[in-house]
Amino acid sequence: MDDCCSTKAGVRHSPFNYIPLLLIPFFITIYFYLERGVDFLVYAVLGLDRSSHLTESIRFFLYDTPKVLLLLTVIVFVVGIIRSYFSPEKTRKALEGKPLFVGNVMAACLGIVTPFCSCSAIPLFIGFVESGIPLGVTFSFLIAAPMINEVALVLLFGLFGWRTALLYLATGLSIAIISGWVIGKLKVERFVEQWVYEMKAGDIRMPEEQVAFGDRIQAGYTAVVDIVSAVWIYIVIGIAVGAAVHGYVPENFMASIMGKAAWWSVPLSVLIGVPLYSNAAGIIPILQALLEKGASLGTALAFMMSVIGLSLPEMIILRKVIKLPLIVIFLSVVATGIMIVGFLFNWIY
Amino acid sequence: MKIEILGTGCAKCHKLYELVLETIKTEGIAADVSNVQDIKKIMAYGVMTTPAIVVDGEVKVVGKIPTADEIKRLLGSK
Numbered sequence: 188m189d190d191c192c193s194t195k196a197g198v199r200h201s202p203f204n205y206i207p208l209l210l211i212p213f214f215i216t217i218y219f220y221l222e223r224g225v226d227f228l229v230y231a232v233l234g235l236d237r238s239s240h241l242t243e244s245i246r247f248f249l250y251d252t253p254k255v256l257l258l259l260t261v262i263v264f265v266v267g268i269i270r271s272y273f274s275p276e277k278t279r280k281a282l283e284g285k286p287l288f289v290g291n292v293m294a295a296c297l298g299i300v301t302p303f304c305s306c307s308a309i310p311l312f313i314g315f316v317e318s319g320i321p322l323g324v325t326f327s328f329l330i331a332a333p334m335i336n337e338v339a340l341v342l343l344f345g346l347f348g349w350r351t352a353l354l355y356l357a358t359g360l361s362i363a364i365i366s367g368w369v370i371g372k373l374k375v376e377r378f379v380e381q382w383v384y385e386m387k388a389g390d391i392r393m394p395e396e397q398v399a400f401g402d403r404i405q406a407g408y409t410a411v412v413d414i415v416s417a418v419w420i421y422i423v424i425g426i427a428v429g430a431a432v433h434g435y436v437p438e439n440f441m442a443s444i445m446g447k448a449a450w451w452s453v454p455l456s457v458l459i460g461v462p463l464y465s466n467a468a469g470i471i472p473i474l475q476a477l478l479e480k481g482a483s484l485g486t487a488l489a490f491m492m493s494v495i496g497l498s499l500p501e502m503i504i505l506r507k508v509i510k511l512p513l514i515v516i517f518l519s520v521v522a523t524g525i526m527i528v529g530f531l532f533n534w535i536y
Numbered sequence: 537m538k539i540e541i542l543g544t545g546c547a548k549c550h551k552l553y554e555l556v557l558e559t560i561k562t563e564g565i566a567a568d569v570s571n572v573q574d575i576k577k578i579m580a581y582g583v584m585t586t587p588a589i590v591v592d593g594e595v596k597v598v599g600k601i602p603t604a605d606e607i608k609r610l611l612g613s614k
Contacts, residue, residue: 274599275584307585309544309575314584386579449599 204400207408211261217495218257225250249406251426251472253470254418259338260411266337267410270302271403275311278328282320287371290324295363298331308504313383314442322379323371329505330521331363334496339467345474351484354532359492362524376511392408418468424473432476447536452486453529457522460493467495484536489529497521537567537611539588542578548588554602556589559607567611 223225225246229235235242278297282290304309308329315325335356344352445452475485509517541556543549553571560567572578573592583592585599589610596610 276598279584297594303584304546307544307546307599310584310586313575313579314582317579451587505564 192410194364196485202221202508205404207264207411208404214257214261218431221254222250226232233342239285240434244430247433248426248430251346251430252423254473255342255422255426256415258413259341259347259418259422262337262341263414264407264411266405267407269473270410271298271398271406273297273399275303275307275314276300279314279318279320280329282315283318284326285320285324287321287323288298288368289368290321291327291364291371294320294324294327294367295331296362298328298352298363299335301328301332303332307361308501309508312505313386316383317381317386321371322375323367323369325367325494326370326517327363327367330366330496331360334363334492335359336467339471339491339495342467342471346471346480356527358488359496362521364495366520366524370516373516375479375513375516378516380508380510383508386478405473411433421469422472427471429472429476432473436476436480439481442511444479445477445482445486447483447485447533450533452483452531453489453533454531455525456486456490457493457525461497461501461518461522462492463494467491470494483533485529485532485534488532489525492528493522537565538592539569539611540572541569542572542583542588543574543586544575544578546586547563547571548601552587552589553599555601556607556611559611563580563612565611574577577601 196332207276229242229246229249232235235245278301281297282294286294311327312329315328316322340356341351345357445456470491474482474491478487480486497518502518503519505512538549539556539560541549541553541559541568549571553569556569559565560569578586578588581588581595583598586597587597587601589597589602589607591610597606602610
């Protein structure tokens with residue numbers, strides 16, 4: 188078919204679709220000049236006292252908020268484009284017939300890039316089980332999908348640096364892979380609600396349509412609007428609290444509660460973190476401030492993972508398809524994995 | 537024309553339902569729109585991400601809210 192003149196193509200290949208792409212270099216430029224700009228504003232324009240706590244807090248807030256929001260916009264946009272190449276249906280096809288361990292690794296990795304929201308956890312779960320994907324592999328996907336998300340990675344990168352972001356990615360993946368594998372070995376099939384097995388899932392009959400790159404950019408743009416509009420407020424509040432802690436809470440204040448010496452802080456963080464349901468956006472800026480005041484990295488990571496990765500609402504949704512014992516197994520296996528990561532990092536650093 | 541909106545009751549599904557109703561009204565399309573919440577029926581279409589649009593038994597859109605233009609195109613092409 189002539190690809191430029193049909194009415195369909197006319198709608199889709201609008202040059203306006205490419206505008207967001209042009210904004211990226213502009214954003215990156217701002218990002219690199221931001222610190223100097225904020226310093227100039229705080230010290231030269233506003234003439235604030237360099238040594239006061241208030242100045243420290245204001246500078247921290249004025250610098251970190253736009254920095255994180257800029258990073259977030261760019262990354263969410265790029266991830267939105269990448270995600271448009273994936274779908275749960277394709278992921279299911281890719282996972283079909285894969286042996287256990289390989290399947291776990293693939294499922295965890297696909298969990299990061301496949302667009303997924305916990306409200307479609309059930310159709311996804313049934314879809315996976317129906318096509319014969321082992322439960323352990325399905326769980327690897329369900330663990331990785333919420334735990335490793337672009338918002339968490341951006342915040343970790345922006346506030347802690349690339350090492351911590353990478354660390355989070357690697358340990359999150361390991362937990363998803365190993366927990367799924369362990370669950371697979373435990374032979375938990377009998378804890379799946381019977382009706383799930385009785386269901387007949389159809390094969391989707393949707394023509395694989397050619398998607399223009401302009402449409403993918405549009406998908407990235409939509410992702411930015413959706414995600415940034417949902418999380419910006421948490422980020423601003425989180426950074427504001429972080430800024431206050433940064434300027435006012437004394438050094439090493441957290442050391443006794445969340446420090447290395449207190450071994451019990453890791454399991455405690457996980458216990459508190461599981462029922463707490465927050466997105467990465469609100470929790471990470473506060474965590475940064477805590478780390479600065481003497482909390483240890485392992486404890487902080489464990490807390491963050493249990494808040495983001497394990498959530499009560501998701502368990503309640505999953506309860507419709509799996510019986511309580513499996514929910515408990517799922518929770519304990521993942522929580523154990525998170526604690527091991529916490530201990531490991533407290534021990535290394 | 538028979539239009540089914542598949543969704544387990546999430547916010548996006550309701551939004552899509554409203555959007556389709558509105559499009560039909562403004563475009564003057566004669567169609568029977570229904571909101572399918574039964575997970576078994578949803579699965580029967582092989583759909584794993586909601587919301588989804590099914591037109592005359594054929595899955596058209598999965599896992600997203602299309603723009604008003606896309607919906608018009610979807611329904612108008614019949």
